[in-house]
Amino acid sequence: MSLTPQEQLKKFLETSKDILILIPENPSADAVGSAWALYYFLEKNNINPTIAFSNHLSVKFDFLPRPTRMLTEISGARDFVLSFNTTRNKIMQIRQEEKEGRFNILVTPEKGAIDPRDFSFILAKFKYDLVVVLDSPDLENLGKIYLNNTDLFFEVPIVNIDHRSGNDNFGQINLVDITASSVSEILANFFETFYAASLNENIATCLMTGLIGATESFQKKNTTPKALSLAATLMNRGADQQTIIRWLYKTQSLSILKLWGRAMAKINLEKEAHIAWAEISVEDFVQSRATPADLPLILDKLEENYGEGRLFMLVYNDTPQTSIALLKASDNKHIQKIYLQIDGDIIHGFLRIKIDSSDTAAVGRKMTEEIKKILTADLFPEQEK
Numbered sequence: 001m002s003l004t005p006q007e008q009l010k011k012f013l014e015t016s017k018d019i020l021i022l023i024p025e026n027p028s029a030d031a032v033g034s035a036w037a038l039y040y041f042l043e044k045n046n047i048n049p050t051i052a053f054s055n056h057l058s059v060k061f062d063f064l065p066r067p068t069r070m071l072t073e074i075s076g077a078r079d080f081v082l083s084f085n086t087t088r089n090k091i092m093q094i095r096q097e098e099k100e101g102r103f104n105i106l107v108t109p110e111k112g113a114i115d116p117r118d119f120s121f122i123l124a125k126f127k128y129d130l131v132v133v134l135d136s137p138d139l140e141n142l143g144k145i146y147l148n149n150t151d152l153f154f155e156v157p158i159v160n161i162d163h164r165s166g167n168d169n170f171g172q173i174n175l176v177d178i179t180a181s182s183v184s185e186i187l188a189n190f191f192e193t194f195y196a197a198s199l200n201e202n203i204a205t206c207l208m209t210g211l212i213g214a215t216e217s218f219q220k221k222n223t224t225p226k227a228l229s230l231a232a233t234l235m236n237r238g239a240d241q242q243t244i245i246r247w248l249y250k251t252q253s254l255s256i257l258k259l260w261g262r263a264m265a266k267i268n269l270e271k272e273a274h275i276a277w278a279e280i281s282v283e284d285f286v287q288s289r290a291t292p293a294d295l296p297l298i299l300d301k302l303e304e305n306y307g308e309g310r311l312f313m314l315v316y317n318d319t320p321q322t323s324i325a326l327l328k329a330s331d332n333k334h335i336q337k338i339y340l341q342i343d344g345d346i347i348h349g350f351l352r353i354k355i356d357s358s359d360t361a362a363v364g365r366k367m368t369e370e371i372k373k374i375l376t377a378d379l380f381p382e383q384e385k
Contacts, residue, residue: 021051025141025332029209089118185226188211205238211227263314274311275313280295280314300328
């Protein structure tokens with residue numbers, strides 16, 4: 001009798017000691033809540049967890065206890081082995097030195113000279129027994145964590161946990177439930193089924209954060225009866241719903257709120273293409289006392305408040321002669337496609353494009369049309385038929 005994905009995951013956890021948890025670039029509340037919950041669950045069960053994601057973390061998650069093992073890039077995950085065949089000649093001594101920008105290993109043989117043919121170079125196994133990918137429809141959404149470590153995903157078993165119908169099922173175990181509101185709901189159900197005693201206040205708070213973020217405090221259409229039932233269970237375990245809501249939705253600085261208000265007053269909605277964009281003027285920055293560094297938060301808020309949106313853009317002047325278009329997408333694939341067609345820089349999951357024009361309105365309209373052309377198949381699939 002074959003095991004269910006839940007039972008397979010339980011079996012993997014029982015035989016793993018080091019587990020790598022991966023979440024997408026620019027992680028959502030669901031990704032953060034579920035990753036933090038899994039981290040503390042594994043730690044509680046004497047498994048060594050590490051979280052990695054190639055992006056910044058919003059200050060709105062500062063109320064959650066911060067995991068100690070967090071990476072923005074995977075380094076030291078495997079050793080490089082210098083192997084020496086000692087059947088003909090033994091090694092008597094090994095020394096090391098670093099000089100003039102080189103690291104040297106000095107090997108003294110038992111007899112004569114060393115035959116170079118006795119040396120070989122071996123890549124050791126990765127130190128992780130298991131990779132758990134949360135809230136990602138595919139591996140590309142992990143950004144540079146995936147691009148810079150592709151070998152990892154071929155050599156270490158992957159558990160893929162998601163709730164999207166378009167998930168690529170890229171794992172050896174695919175715990176994908178399209179009837180669930182969120183990854184946090186899937187994990188909470190898994191814990192309740194097999195490890196109910198492990199659901200302490202800390203883990204419950206993390207899971208509740210993911211649930212609230214994914215359902216916009218249980219207001220979105222994806223709120224399921226199961227999600228509401230699990231929320232009640234998590235509150236009984238100590239999760240403070242009001243504190244979570246206050247941090248996720250109400251702890252913005254006055255400058256951010258002022259800039260957000262000014263952006264919303266000038267919002268342009270391309271409803272058919274699911275694109276939302278706005279100009280941000282020098283006056284907007286002056287009056288709100290905000291800076292361009294605050295714009296990623298404004299894009300986050302725009303995405304949170306325009307649930308049907310797929311692409312979000314802010315346009316502002318960086319010099320009197322030039323403008324910047326800052327883009328974010330609900331699916332990182334869109335950003336990658338635009339990046340391949342238009343020169344720009346991807347920074348922390350946001351695409352920054354510089355344009356030689358001071359007219360932000362004209363830049364916004366032109367960029368919108370360019371985006372529509374590049375993403376025709378994604379935004380207007382009926383036109384491809």
